[in-house]
Amino acid sequence: MSYELFLQQLAEAEPLARKAVEGQRRLSGDEAHDTLYYKDTLAVILHQQGKLTEAETLFQSIVKLGPHPEVRMNYGRCLTDLGRYEDAEKHLLAGYQTYNPTKRSWDIRTRKTLEGLITLYEARDAAEPGQGYAEKAAEYRALLPAGDDSDTSETPTP
Numbered sequence: 001m002s003y004e005l006f007l008q009q010l011a012e013a014e015p016l017a018r019k020a021v022e023g024q025r026r027l028s029g030d031e032a033h034d035t036l037y038y039k040d041t042l043a044v045i046l047h048q049q050g051k052l053t054e055a056e057t058l059f060q061s062i063v064k065l066g067p068h069p070e071v072r073m074n075y076g077r078c079l080t081d082l083g084r085y086e087d088a089e090k091h092l093l094a095g096y097q098t099y100n101p102t103k104r105s106w107d108i109r110t111r112k113t114l115e116g117l118i119t120l121y122e123a124r125d126a127a128e129p130g131q132g133y134a135e136k137a138a139e140y141r142a143l144l145p146a147g148d149d150s151d152t153s154e155t156p157t158p
Contacts, residue, residue: 007049010045010048010049011049013045014042014045014046014049017038017041017042017045018042020038020041020042021035021038021039021042024038031065036062036065036066036068036071039058039061039062040059040062040068040070040071040074042058043055043058043059043062043074043075043078044074046058047059047074047077047078047081052078052081052082053082055078056075056078056079056082059071059074059075059078060075062075063075063091067094069094069095069097069098069099069109070095070109072091072092072094072095073091073092073095073099073109073112073113073116075091076088076089076090076091076092076095076116076120077092077116077119079091080092080116080119080120080123083123083127085120085123085124085127088116088120089117089120092113092116092117092120093117095109095113095116096113096114096117099113111144114140114141114143114144117136117137117140118137118140118141120137121133121134121136121137121140122134122137125137
């Protein structure tokens with residue numbers, strides 16, 4: 001899929017996600033599990049569109065209500081893109097403790113958590129070279145399944 005098509009699909013999904021959040025909020029309340037699920041979906045869409053401040057605010061409001069590991073992982077990825085590396089690390093490591101492949105079977109959440117940590121440490125190494133972050137990225141990259149050399153980014157590149 002081309003990057004332009006991906007962005008177009010995100011732009012089309014955003015108003016639908018906003019309607020879903022509002023509808024679920026009216027139906028179940030602001031703190032209901034389903035409402036929080038739709039908020040997380042909207043925040044991910046905003047993040048992928050580069051609307052980082054709005055996404056961060058939404059993720060933060062969800063995380064305040066509970067420590068759901070997938071939301072924390074998504075929030076950590078957004079914080080990485082905002083350059084808030086220490087905060088990002090806290091949330092991504094919390095997700096990793098839940099999705100660690102030594103604790104449970106391998107699944108997409110495990111992969112996304114590892115990719116989030118790799119991206120975090122690569123970004124932090126670029127910002128603060130020589131502080132051991134490249135080594136941390138390599139440690140987490142080594143935990144990906146053998147022979148897996150796929151790109152760690154979730155968003156298609158132009």
